[in-house]
Amino acid sequence: MTLRSDPQKLLRQVIARFVAEEVAPVARELDQAGRFPRELFQKLAAMNAYRIRYPRGKGGAGGNTTLYCIMCEELAKGMLSLAAIAAKQCLMATNFLFRFGSPELKEKYFEPAMRGEMIGSFCLTEPEAGGDLGAVTTTATRDGDHWIISGMKTWITNAPVADFFTVLCQTDPEKGIRGLNFFFVPRDTPGVRVSPRFELLGTRTTEIAEVAFNDCRIPADHLLGKPGKGLGALLSILAEIRAMTAALALGLAKAAYETAFQYAQERQAFGRPIGKYQLIQAKIASLATEIYAAELMLYDTTAKIDAGQRAGRESMMVKYFATELACRAADEATRILGAYGYSMEYPAQRYFRDARFLLYGGGTHEVLLQNIARELRL
């Protein structure tokens, strides 16, 4: 298994040290304050974190999906919301700009984004279009040398702090999903309006809001990709988005497991550590088993992606499996910690709240299971 090659081990160690020294000491305070972790975001940029999956010589660090997922997993052990913010900056927020942006656009936005000086957002969801992207109604209309963008996006991660948006728009409603295209919209474009941030159950340092585009006029070269190929461009990174979400889930599951394991060794009840009771042992042993399974599934999927093989089915399976595991591990941790699992002083409650974040992006589980069944030709 490629999981144990040297660059992978080294990356794991570097990120684990960063989490132990820089993230763990402030995670609780940042979560309670519910503010964007700008300092940590910039420290990650200084480590070239956002360049990880882009090629060398083109502003990247020459890594691959496996290394990207290792980084996401290790960050998620310390603080899921920071990991999610970093993961988005590496992939969805900058990918189409990198692939399709003009040299001028890349110099003005991609490089600063890699340096952590600018933040990007990815805008698919609308008030009436979630998993069903065929229902997107935000329009882009050609007007001479410009496009006019009009519509409303919602649940946009990082929107309150974003400097630019990658926006999925409909250019030809008669063509349905073949009329979908991505557009690059700078924050300072007249007509862009970001709502106040949403109050969230978990991942409270991620800032999420609605973004309205009111007749926003952008130059013609801000169309990212060939006309009519927006959905294809999205599909080309979908397996990686799902693998990344699974990596975040695996990191959170490991953090919850380790908290529960340690507590089971320390806490005494009826004269013995609670970890000596079979019911607690069964919970911990089954979590350890599923974590092992999720890890194998994840890095088998990323190896396929890195080898240029199809990994659609595998990425859906691991996104589903690892996220359900993260939710269960966080739930079990709050139970094994007894009353302390309910206390804001211990991290178990944060894992419990944060795990829910993973349920939506990359496909809700109802839709994923339906798609897996279709892949199985049921």
Ligand SMILES: Cc1cc2nc3c(=O)[nH]c(=O)nc-3n(C[C@H](O)[C@H](O)[C@H](O)COP(=O)(O)OP(=O)(O)OC[C@H]3O[C@@H](n4cnc5c(N)ncnc54)[C@H](O)[C@@H]3O)c2cc1C
């Ligand atoms: C924390 C967070 C961050 C987010 N960040 C972003 C972001 O940065 N950018 C962005 O564009 N979006 C973002 N989203 C939105 C996210 O992508 C959507 O929530 C997701 O696509 C699901 O859409 P929806 O919530 O509208 O649910 P819907 O698609 O309306 O689904 C509602 C329910 O119906 C079920 N359902 C739907 N279709 C079927 C079916 N065919 N069969 C069975 N059940 C079905 C779903 O599983 C779900 O349970 C974020 C959401 C959250 C919670």
